[in-house]
Amino acid sequence: MELACISQNSPSLALSQTKSISLLKQSHAQLVKLSTPCNLSLTAKLVASYGKFGDLESALSVFDRCPQHPDAFLFNSLIQAHICGSLFRQAFQIYLQMLELGVSPNRYTFPLLLKACSTSFMLSQGAQLHAHCVKFGLNSSPFVTVALMDMYMKNGLIDSARRLFDRMVERDVVSWNAFLSGYSQNGRPEEALGVYNRMRVAGVTVDFVAIASVISACSQLRFLHQGKWIHSWVIKNGFGADVVISTALLEMYANSGDFWLTKKLFEEMPTKDLIAWNCLISCYVQSGMIGDSFELFRKMQHNGLKPNGSTLAGILPAVGRVGALHLVRSCHGFAIRNALDLDEYVMTALMDAFAKSSDLVAAQRLFNLIPNKSVVAWSSMIDGYGTHGYGAEPIILFEKMQENNIKPNHITYVGVLSACAHAGFVEEGQGYFRKMVDVHGIIPRLQHYACMVDMFARAGLFDDAVSLINQMPTEPSPGIWGALLGGCRIHGHVELGKFAAERLFELNSVDPGFYVLLSNIYAAAGMWSEVREIRSLMKQKGLRKPAGWSSIEIGNKVHCFISGDMSHSDSGKIYQKLEELMERISKVGYTPATKVVLHDVEADVKENVLRSHSEKLAMAYGLLKAAPGTPIRILKNLRTCEDCHVAAKFISKITNTEIILRDAVRFHHIKEGVCTCRDYW
């Protein structure tokens, strides 16, 4: 009854305040009963309200049953109803219908349609609408101008947006904010801060919407100090509870790598939206907390939030690091079931995870499916082929990428240079290093120098390696000396290896891998007293060589082995299979590479140690269990043992099986007795 009262007094007010679809239907019925003479604006209200509740059928039927010729207001409502439900194509059809019926669009029509062009990147439709705005003389409306600016900004056309902004006579805070956020969203944070300063000089009262963009700009620039100052401003001005502002702050702390501060801010957030969860998950992943990030992913769903494309793109690098193919496949399945498999970010992240989990074929297949491949997609595919030991493919891809007008960035070059290093393409690598600086204007970072030193040292060009280190503008990092040390191990260069190791010790590097490398160099040269010296040095510093393990997935289960492992329930069969394999490969030329055993013990003891290495146990189990003809994928936590590598090549040949071995730094694709690393790793 109360409802009837309100309806009679002010039916349109009642409609706009309707809180639920059932109340809306009641008011609608009331209106029909009252047989109010058909009122266009009331009809429009009804259409828009039904649209807001997602009941497009009712919206359309109200529209169709209106006996009067629809006006712009009524058309706008129908357009809005469709845009509310993301039915952009239909919204445009209604607009065309409106034009055909001779109803002129007004200054309310264009902001609605332009919004659709902003959110779904329909640039050509947006530009056509711009022409229509001019034609109907509506381009001076500030609402229309801001909507146009936003459409251009969201589509990356900063200059078009700026031209509109420059021509604006009266700029209010919303138009400034559209301009400011455009720069921030397009990855131009310096210019965003510039706009912010201009805004203040112009005397505009800055509001919290502007602040959200400023925080994002500070985050992109790693301006943590300024960011913290803004954080205090936010609290002082009472915006601390705003979910968008606090999410932007959260992202800033996550971006700066401050794990604890990020966690604290998240916990203190009064409302946590999907973006906040995604930021926190990414922060965990970037901090290397793989297990915790999975836990968080589950917890988020437990809290009733549904993962979107960003969530998946954020968690996938962690999945890739685990290297378990069945996990990547189940993520792919999850993406398909939730219609996220066409999201460009998800596709790229999936592709990368497949490559890192040894399925380069699946990675390539996904790569082919990505319609507009970003620089990240190209870089990831290049890196994938490179780490899998291919030399020519990364270079072909790199050239193709440039033919497609995608500009390489510093990460692309890390992939290209390391591929050249792994493949022994010294001249090509030097050429690309120069091109990086001269053509693409990228200042070489430590990683690039490390690739080059690695490339020279692997090729035995130690003079070039050392002179490059001397030319470096900054202090060499442990990674640089480590690359040199690695080359010294390959070529048995004791003196230089010792020199590189001394530099590493000076830098207080606590990576036990470097100590092991040096001790390997000494062991290979038979310098056992030096080996002992390194051992005791490690002991002194409390450093321990991590225990080696190899794992293999059978079905959806991961089986892990350590050297001499007897804990597996199929151990008897595994050792029997191993025995059989070793016997067969010995007949075709395999001899144990006992020199890799780093203890000063008798040869037969060494052979026994080698025989039960974790890689070999995993291989034997794989051959025991996997369907014939399918590749065997093994994951090793450290670098591959030389003897296991030789044995794997023989085994691949006699069993006609492809063995894909991922170690700490790269992949080995071993097929018909040959490895993609060409024994050069």
Added chain:
DNA sequence: ATAGGGTTAG
């Protein structure tokens, strides 16, 4: 009476 600006991700 209906319309414009903010946060995430490989």
